[in-house]
Amino acid sequence: MKKYIVLYLTFVVFPLKLYSQQAKVNTGDKNYNNYAYSNAIKSYENVADKGYKSEGMFKRLGNSYYFNSDFENAAKWYGELFAMNVAVEPEYYYRYAQSLKSAGEIEKSNKYFAEFNAKNLSDNRTILYNKDQNYREEIKKNSGRYTVENAAINSPYSDYGSFVYNHKVYFASARDTGNFTKRKHKWTGKYFTNIYNADIDSVTNLPSKVNKIKTTLNSRFNESSPVFTKDGKTVYFTRNNFVKGKKGKDSTRTTLIKIYKATLENDKWTNIAALPFTSDNYSTAHPALSPDEKILYFASDMPGTVGQSDIYKVDINNGSFGAPINLGKSSNTEGKETFPYVTQDEIYFASDGHPGLGGLDVFVGQIEDNGTISNIQNVGADINSPKDDFAYVIDPVSRRGYFSSNKDGGQGSDDIYVFLENKKLKCTQELEGIITDVITGHVLPETKVTLHENGVEKSTMISDAAGFYTFSIECGKTYLVKAEKQNYKIKELSVNIGKLNGKTSLPITLDHSRCKFAVGDDLGKCFGIKMIYFDLNKWSIETKAEVDLEKILAALNHNPNLKLDIRSYTDSRGSSKYNESLSDKRAKATIEWLVNKGISQERLTGKGYGESQLVNGCSDGVKCSEEEHSLNRRSEFIIIAI
Known part of the structure; x- marks a missing residue:
């Protein structure tokens, strides 16, 4: 008879115990839903410490600590959640990873961050992390300023x-x-x-x-x-x-x-x-x-x-x-x-x-x-x-x-x-790359590399024995990089720099088939220069014109015996006398710019020809498109000696 009494009591006690635990969980849920996290924690931990396990309870218990920035305890209870091997929402991978990171468990944190990122490719946090996986190095670089x-x-x-x-x-x-x-x-x-x-x-x-x-x-x-x-x-x-x-x-x-x-x-x-x-x-x-x-x-x-x-x-x-x-x-x-x-x-x-x-x-x-x-x-x-x-x-x-x-x-x-x-935070990047021959792939040491911003030269360097170059630059800007080497065609590349600290790689390949030119050729055609740009009715050299003139300057520096006759032309619009005067001033301004850059005056001649040598039929009174008129507004750099 006693045996049956013991069994009866066992069945009675267990349901009462379960009921008591569930009642405390329900109380915790009520507090949790009312944002009374401190009270919810007391209710949940009371039953959790007695061995009660529940996916929902572990989620809410972890959250209660997480929302109060107690990351060590949050990590503890999120750990219990993941130990149940149940499918949970991706957000819990992020919160667990954050809590582990704050608790100093970096390697384990990285594991759960990786799983979160794999499950949330469109999440902005994943996008930011993938953009800057070396963020700890960036934080280290930004430290020591206070x-x-x-x-x-x-x-x-x-x-x-x-x-x-x-x-x-x-x-x-x-x-x-x-x-x-x-x-x-x-x-x-x-x-x-x-x-x-x-x-x-x-x-x-x-x-x-x-x-x-x-x-x-x-x-x-x-x-x-x-x-x-x-x-x-x-x-x-x-x-x-x-x-x-x-x-x-x-x-x-x-x-x-x-x-x-x-x-x-x-x-x-x-x-x-x-x-x-x-x-x-x-x-x-x-x-x-x-x-x-x-x-x-x-x-x-x-x-x-x-x-x-x-x-x-x-x-x-x-x-x-x-x-x-x-x-x-x-x-x-x-x-x-x-x-x-x-x-x-x-x-x-x-x-x-x-x-x-x-x-x-x-x-x-x-x-x-x-x-x-x-x-x-x-x-x-x-x-x-x-x-x-x-x-x-x-x-x-x-x-x-x-x-x-x-x-x-x-x-x-x-x-x-x-x-x-003590030191303001400045976003900088390293712009770097290796210069090689486009055909052979061989590195090209001693290549002159120039950095330009908005047409203004910022820095110049010579590539090292491994063909490597590097510039320290500001984030979020656009630069023009120009590479020059004897017997190679000059190459210019535009590069947009990201808005975070780091590095931008810009490898450069140079073409060995440099222009072959002879006396009487237009050197400008070698570089694709059709015209030197001037503001309307003006002849001063502006930034946009300097970009092309830099190419002519480089050719003159590489070829010390080269002499040029610089010729400037206009279209037919405007009086012929005015066009001749304007084009002559532009030719003279071009010569002056090169002389100021170190080219001997004896190597340069020039004249403006106005509208006297049109390359098409767009003369006075003839209706032409803007594109047709532009063919006549040209600059020539005729080689007169090599």
Whole structure:
């Protein structure tokens, strides 16, 4: 009989145990869906530690830590997920790889990054990674430019998000939010933040005593990231959705965050209101003003966002706001982009989607005249770490600034650091290649290679014994490379340089069948020169003309006995007397240019012939096309001695 009692109790206990575990998982799910990640973690870990396994629970448990930037614990639970050998969404490969990277497991991280990339060829993060697989070398190259130290205003609690105004640094802190009844945020399990400031010492340039802002800017909930206009009469800041003393909620009864604006009247902040493009149904946060205060940049997950959060901008027109514009995939990824800061021509932001060291890294991009962002680079390991690094601000003149991080060695979960940028980040590339014979493939040492930008010679070098040449150049530009070697035809190549640090390879092959010329030949035909370009009714040598004249100059330098008669012609339009005078001035200007480049005057003669020697029937009164007229506007370089 006892045997049956034991069996009965066994069947009763197991279902009760399973029911208890499932109840805790359900509680965790409810907290998770309400963004109460800190509470969800407690529920999930309670059952996970007792051996309960569930694909959904491991996903949400990993996410709860990931969204709170606790990457070591995120890696632990994502590892449990992948140990189940179940098919999961590609995003979990990315989050696991990011978490492993932040935890220092680089080799394992690379494995999961590779699997993520293979599953997501169209993902912007994959595209960026494939473009720059040596990103760690680029980060290393960009490092060593800063002096960084702890800002000395940090507490054991979260301190982050700096802005400098009127010799004070403003920031968010959770150090004192409610005395005996401190309020915690369910997402993080940490205390709510308010806005504080600290005076900046004029001698040390470091912030000193911390003051809590005792104004209506601070509420019972979260405030952060204030930015003031230059006149100090307007402030934009981030706050929990807060309406008439109560938290506003979306359709799932979740409180998100909004950007608010306040104005200063009689030394009091008033007219506090959310900006018109904010919503109860998505978040807007971390405002940043352009130097002319005509554009507000911010982060949001509003509809149309590429990833978890994107950088947007909105025009400010006399106090009214235009429609938000997403900065696009040049900046935003399927990951998280946040905490923008802009100077006259640069934008800084934090991202976990661009290739970095782990967590959020700080990046900088160039703001083009049309408002697009280009040449995005990681600012380097002085600022960035395997943890979250964000909220970077810099004075464009002194190059001093602040950033926030939860990197190891700080006092609290997030700390503020002060820095001095000793050397500006400049995007450079190495343009390199090997010069060979087009027929034999043999390398061609001692070849003269000249680099031109917009018709202006920038640099010249001679290829080494292996036929190798290299130039240090700027990113994002177009250059003309010219290679010259005796008994070879001159070759010119245009090359577009990428917008990231690195190398561009440009091999050059030269044709041994150089022009054979004799007395009476037109040397210009050897180089395909039909005419030397001049501005309308002018005869000064312009940049476009110099490109072709460089070829004539090279031939004269290679052949010291060569003498030329330079002849200039026009079409029939205009009076014959005017055309003759204009063409003669152009011929003389061409001779003068060559003489100024070192060619002896004795080797050059020249004259303008106007419209006297037309090559077709396009004379006065004859209707001809522009192409037919152009045949008569020609330049000749007749060889008179070799």
